[in-house]
Amino acid sequence: MAKLRFPLLIALGLFIGALALSSALKDRHYLLLSLVLLCAALLPLFLRLERRKLEPRELVLLAVLAALAAVSRIPFAALPSVKPVSAIVILSAYVFGAEAGFLIGAVAALVSNLYFGQGPWTPWQMFAWGMVGLTAGWLRNTRWMRTRPGLLVFGFIxxxxxxxxxxxxxxxxxxxxxxWGLVAVVYGQSFYFDLAHALSNVVFLSILAGGWIKVLERFRKKYGLLR
Known part of the structure; x- marks a missing residue:
């Protein structure tokens, strides 16, 4: 994964640059922008493919995890900010690393919005959930993340x-x-929604962490996936 740190940073830079450009130009072509950002998220995967042959089962695994994260939003559609997407992205990155987490988070946002509706928020959700997976993958070997309380605190944050x-x-x-007054109002109004998301992350991680980590690590070790 150390060899992929630079490509991940490039992909992250492309995300930020595209978001800034879109905001500056007030571009309404947000679906096209989302596809461009998806290509940026795929960049580390393409470089891995150049370095060694990526097995079809690895692509299938990434697709399945992204699909599960996306579909998990639907049953909780009536509950704003309560969704297991972040927990699934965190656990996937915890086992398979930052590269996989970044991709799963970005794809989950784009795919789930095929149901919830595409809009100018889609690229930002792709970026945000991609960052959830990216940071979880980068920190997965730290003593803090290797403990259950540390994992829950990470999800809460x-x-x-x-x-x-x-x-x-x-x-x-x-x-x-x-x-700055407007900033304070916006962030103040979002507090309870953010708190609901944070608490739901803790709940879903508490429920899923043990079983998911064991199953995914068994797949990774048995089949040598995403080494």
């Missing part, structure tokens, strides 16, 4: 960070002139 990233998109879209 990202419940707020996810909302704060999405607030940036909301602020950019407001017609009012920028002010």
């Amino acid at each position: 990202w419940g707020f960070l996810f909302g704060w990233i999405m607030n940036i998109w909301h602020l950019i879209g407001l017609p009012d002139a920028f002010s």
Whole structure:
């Protein structure tokens, strides 16, 4: 994974650059932008493919995990900010690394919005969930993340960070002139939604962590997936 750190940083830079450009130009072609960002998320995967032959079962595994994360939003559609997507992305990255986590998070956002509706928020959700997986993969071997309380705290923190990233998109879209008072209002209004996301991450991680980690690690070790 160390060899893929630079490609991941490049992909992250492309994400940020595309988001900034889109916001500056007020571009409404957000579906096209989402596809461009998806290509950026695939960059580390393409480089892995160049380095060694990527087995079809590895691609299938990534697709299945991204699909599970995407579909998991649907049963909780009536509960704002309560969704197991972040937990699934975190656990996938915990086992398979930052590369897989980044890709699964970005793809899950794009695919799930085929049901919930595409919009200018889609690229930002792709970025936010991609970052959830990226950071979980980078920190997975730390003593903090190797403990159950540390994993839960990580999920709790990202419940707020996810909302704060999405607030940036909301602020950019407001017609009012920028002010720190407006920032305070937007972030204050999102607090309870962010708290719901944070608490739901803790709940879903508590429920899924043990079983999911064992199953995914068994697949990784037995079949040598995403080494």
